[in-house]
Amino acid sequence: MELFNKYCFIGCDKTFQESNVVIFGAPFDGTCSYRPGSRFAPNKIRIDSYGLETYSPYLDRDLEDHKIHDAGDIDLIFGNKYAVLDSIKEYASHLVSNNKKPLMIGGEHLVTLPVVEAMVEKHKDLVILHFDAHTDLRGDYMGEELSHATVIKQIWNFLGDNRIFQFGIRSGLKDEFYWAEKEGHTFINKFGYDKLGEVVQKIKDKPVYVTIDLDILDPSIFPGTGTPEPGGISFQDMLNIIKMLDGLNIVGADVVELAPDYDPTGVSTAVASKIMRELMLVL
Amino acid sequence: MELFNKYCFIGCDKTFQESNVVIFGAPFDGTCSYRPGSRFAPNKIRIDSYGLETYSPYLDRDLEDHKIHDAGDIDLIFGNKYAVLDSIKEYASHLVSNNKKPLMIGGEHLVTLPVVEAMVEKHKDLVILHFDAHTDLRGDYMGEELSHATVIKQIWNFLGDNRIFQFGIRSGLKDEFYWAEKEGHTFINKFGYDKLGEVVQKIKDKPVYVTIDLDILDPSIFPGTGTPEPGGISFQDMLNIIKMLDGLNIVGADVVELAPDYDPTGVSTAVASKIMRELMLVL
Amino acid sequence: MELFNKYCFIGCDKTFQESNVVIFGAPFDGTCSYRPGSRFAPNKIRIDSYGLETYSPYLDRDLEDHKIHDAGDIDLIFGNKYAVLDSIKEYASHLVSNNKKPLMIGGEHLVTLPVVEAMVEKHKDLVILHFDAHTDLRGDYMGEELSHATVIKQIWNFLGDNRIFQFGIRSGLKDEFYWAEKEGHTFINKFGYDKLGEVVQKIKDKPVYVTIDLDILDPSIFPGTGTPEPGGISFQDMLNIIKMLDGLNIVGADVVELAPDYDPTGVSTAVASKIMRELMLVL
Amino acid sequence: MELFNKYCFIGCDKTFQESNVVIFGAPFDGTCSYRPGSRFAPNKIRIDSYGLETYSPYLDRDLEDHKIHDAGDIDLIFGNKYAVLDSIKEYASHLVSNNKKPLMIGGEHLVTLPVVEAMVEKHKDLVILHFDAHTDLRGDYMGEELSHATVIKQIWNFLGDNRIFQFGIRSGLKDEFYWAEKEGHTFINKFGYDKLGEVVQKIKDKPVYVTIDLDILDPSIFPGTGTPEPGGISFQDMLNIIKMLDGLNIVGADVVELAPDYDPTGVSTAVASKIMRELMLVL
């Protein structure tokens, strides 16, 4: 008699060996400046994923037909962000060196930094598709250079210009927008994603890393996040975006900033899970 | 000195005799596979309906000008779905034989089955308009044939092809979609209701039963349900749908799958109540 | 070493003397007929405003470049609405006589009445732009003439015809709509704001008072209010409205009916705060 | 086929005529100085009372063996406390003149005033047993004489010394305690009820009105109230108190200050309902 004792996202119970996509959680929220709790996202997403079907009528594909392994969570130390970032980078490098595509569940946005560091060692001309409400382009946050508010700037520090494409942005300092828009260090599509099509065309031969800060979504459908910012895109928009990514050479991705305890209805987690499913089906 | 002691939906305090529409509750959620609690919907809808006005500016009609009786809830036995279904069918038949149009408040979706069984005895060529996020077309759910995931298939078992029209569907097994779309056993309008107009034309001479699983709505506006499925229609869409039904020969209807305890803001119940009001005004 | 001990909306820490806009709270909800709690709005908005940036990418303006003072809350007496209204009027008159533009945070909608009374003493030809889900045009509510359901009618009593412009209205008695639409005592734009452009043209030389009952917004994005009414406008719509007001001679404004305890996600307060920011940037 | 459509506390479905106890709700919270919402108590208590049994193993008595009628709620006008108090007094007088014992469900504590006024017309030597966390002995609250913080002082105004017995009191102004304890205008048993036994002996020949402000209970078991005050008595203490009242000539009673929306677990309402049951069984 078989019991249910799976610790994995629905339909992602293949072995590490046979899989080409590996899910892992990075439950860290230590630099979050407002409402913490994204540490609880990976576990909550796994559990609530069983409220989904494995089949997507949008893409007419089924998770069960894919080779995906859910490896669990990295055991992180609260209160030492340097050790945290090292651990994540180490695991991401392990995946890269085994030819697995990482799909990370945050945690806060800073966890993206070490994964991109690991990815770029293999994929020299990596480009970043960044979906977010916030610019994340500060040089420092109250003196700290490593923060969820500086992460994209940190990535720019080693990638440089013309490598980062930002969508949905609707909040930031005046200086951040100026730096991105006027000085042109990143490509920035304010408020929406109307220029995604042309960007997709431009980068279609490059290896792409996709980082989705879920607060790009409007808080009506995604209230469970650290810094809800009204005026975001709809869930339907997010599905359109993922469809537009289909065909790109995506070598890794992450989904960050779900703070499930701030949404007692559970809908934010349902949204994150469904985005995970669709994203896996285009990876 | 008159006290308030009404146990009814606002404006629905006419007697059984004088009314042609009769509201009743079927507070059963026994086969719900994920989050239970739709048993609490009828009572919560009655109470919160007093936050509404009886007048609809959308339709320029007023509940007070209609003859509607709210009969209360069927006393159901948890843990015996057969007895539950029998009780509902018995009461629905009682209404039909008294020439009353039933408007049932669920409960989970399985409660629709016995009402349709009662309706079809009188209205041989009954057609079903089904609004839902889910196909509900499984043959069985873990071996059980009677479930909220199989209810439309169960109805098809005695109605057959060309009698069931499904709208808003965005979740199901691949096989369910195949059975409906490829084999053509039901008419299925995925994701939205763009084909509702032509369907309304086609069935305008038939007696129609309308079953609304409220999870057709996007969880941004309707999080209080058993299985929230992001990507649904808006409340404005639902109003449009109801306006499109005006003029059809609707002989009965239901509104199911509100689980009010999963929405601490109370908005899901406000939505259900307002849909009830609009629906009554086109019955 | 400087500590944080500001009791003000983010970026609104200028002195009373140097400012031309003065924020104050009117935490009264005594005539609220359904869910009370708008008394808690001013404090909650101040605290949560620190989750915002002071810079608006929509308007490309920054609160820090404006002269705004947050004066705190009027100390109101629960259980005596006459004393409450007197206190508010006294403070509003104080602002008017010092050539400050009032920006009041409610409280329920009745608090608008004394501010308009104070404003009209200076601005004889004041017109009212009223954004709301509800008509608020009852002559009395259960015999009481002063209520959040009668406030616009009360204002009409001394302003008269052609001075009040209502947008977003989707709930009221049949008689209220008749009085406004058929008898033409107010301009009423049901459901949306498609006629706002022409109204703005018409009143562009008049002093304008803007009163925003936040329940004009759809409860998907703004559930935290006394009487949530599904079918409202989106947050994006609200931003559009504020942009359309830019250039008008706005002499005062208020934002009312946030009841923060009914939204455990905190999103309703985030919405109210962001609308406050945008509104200040066009004042 | 019988449907459930009772609008009453469980087991309290006798007719007005045959009953000697009449329950009614007074859903008013207009002078509440902190968290409002006791207006929602009567309805919530009725609904949740069906989670109780009618039989009390503590008293070995059953509600079904008693003659109790639940009349519903007085239709009160928010925003006019004078009209509210008049309506309550009128209904309480109606009960008294029909030889019914009133059992009122608040609402806030001010609603006790008109009932005591009505009672004392018939029972000249009425004494008050007052259970509460707060003294409620202010002369005025911010200038207002009629408030939930002044209600017992208001009652003292016409009853005078030696008629009011207060238990469980643990919060108030220094002056209130002085007035009660040093000047001896009321009997005050701070923190607990250790002197209840001797008081019961002293008043056993008098007609007694029992007013229970549920915030006498510790907020661990009763968080759902306007002003939670840690350090209260346990539920077991409350049962002991009610047993000690058995045998007194209780001519009326009330249970006030449940604010159900502040307790998402529903336990506060369960507590209120069970206290109602036990209280009815000793009336």
Added chain:
Amino acid sequence: MELFNKYCFIGCDKTFQESNVVIFGAPFDGTCSYRPGSRFAPNKIRIDSYGLETYSPYLDRDLEDHKIHDAGDIDLIFGNKYAVLDSIKEYASHLVSNNKKPLMIGGEHLVTLPVVEAMVEKHKDLVILHFDAHTDLRGDYMGEELSHATVIKQIWNFLGDNRIFQFGIRSGLKDEFYWAEKEGHTFINKFGYDKLGEVVQKIKDKPVYVTIDLDILDPSIFPGTGTPEPGGISFQDMLNIIKMLDGLNIVGADVVELAPDYDPTGVSTAVASKIMRELMLVL
């Protein structure tokens, strides 16, 4: 690099083979008459158990020094209680035949029935220690013999008199108390556990099954349950009870009726987890 991917209660990660205690979940709540949701208990307990230490200072023992396996959850079918009970019995029999002591996490109380059926086949003179707020001794519940309100009566049907010992009972029908107390079919210790010491003496040579309906606890510390019943024992009492059981020949146990969604603070789950830990340490 090791990731966290355990699907088990903290410290219970031994293999099935090496363990003598086996935890499993029975997530069924289909006959629950009031608030459903105990189906979510096993998973929530596992996750929140990581907020505990494995060491008990009460017993000076550590889970890590014991051999306990957490097998996961039985895959149950909602809507068919007969199939559910069969599955549970089958798994419990499997454990018994492998000389494992079952420790089941409910689900509602009906799930105890099949485990006791399985246990008694091996332990002919099994006695039951039953801790609960409710008698659970109904012959039927609305006609149904299998219900969480009848489960102890069902067990009595095959065990007979002098085999069932009930503690903490404070709610039931008058007839149930009469049947137990006056007719003596079960030993019933109302309200508390003052007679537990003598019962322990009496049964110390018998195989014992311990069933803990967590609603025996006061809702102040355990609000997250289907039918909260004020007036229960404290957590400290529960610890005392478990210490008193130490030394008995306990052959199996269960912990039922946690409905975690009804306690947003998470304390009810923390309580359940800590009782699980202590119970395991005396098994």
Added chain:
Amino acid sequence: MELFNKYCFIGCDKTFQESNVVIFGAPFDGTCSYRPGSRFAPNKIRIDSYGLETYSPYLDRDLEDHKIHDAGDIDLIFGNKYAVLDSIKEYASHLVSNNKKPLMIGGEHLVTLPVVEAMVEKHKDLVILHFDAHTDLRGDYMGEELSHATVIKQIWNFLGDNRIFQFGIRSGLKDEFYWAEKEGHTFINKFGYDKLGEVVQKIKDKPVYVTIDLDILDPSIFPGTGTPEPGGISFQDMLNIIKMLDGLNIVGADVVELAPDYDPTGVSTAVASKIMRELMLVL
């Protein structure tokens, strides 16, 4: 006309100069291992303190008769605990050098470390009274020496034996208890405070620092904390403890680990506020 714009605990609005006690907040929760959010405690306590009276009937003293200044919150940087600890130490030293007694509101328990460091520079023979559910005596937590789980051990590192007295402890590693109890490095009173009287006698000539981790309280009355641990002391116990401290030479104190977002009823904050009031009245 005076408006309410105080950013301080009720009754603590004296100037820095005239006060001998200074309240400040340290909103840091960066090493919290389970549920974060104690960063929100200082602000929430200030706001909700206005639900209290300034007069304590327990001590017959009034905050208004004391000289207390509420300075606001230290502006801390999330993600850099070293900078955080430095800022706190700097401010505490500032208070000590101005002969002010600090009363800090956490934040998590690690914030106690820098205050004690500052205090001991002036009060060489400082002793610590530590009230907590947890030992906090780990040498490191996952390799980190600075954590809310190691804070008391860190303090011991420079204070040494016979200087730390722990009460209410009911959770920890076996090794921590052994180190404290068997090796005698701290005085540890498990589960309660029955030995507090003798400790008070022993230290009555020493300068005393009191650190209260509010999770010493039972989660029934204090669920809003990072790691709720059932089996704690009651609020009445806490009042007793504070009375026992009256007369000691307390030179500083703190109240930590309130995480208000985990208690939707607000009771945890009311508890923290009342403990603050009583504590100030014995300082």
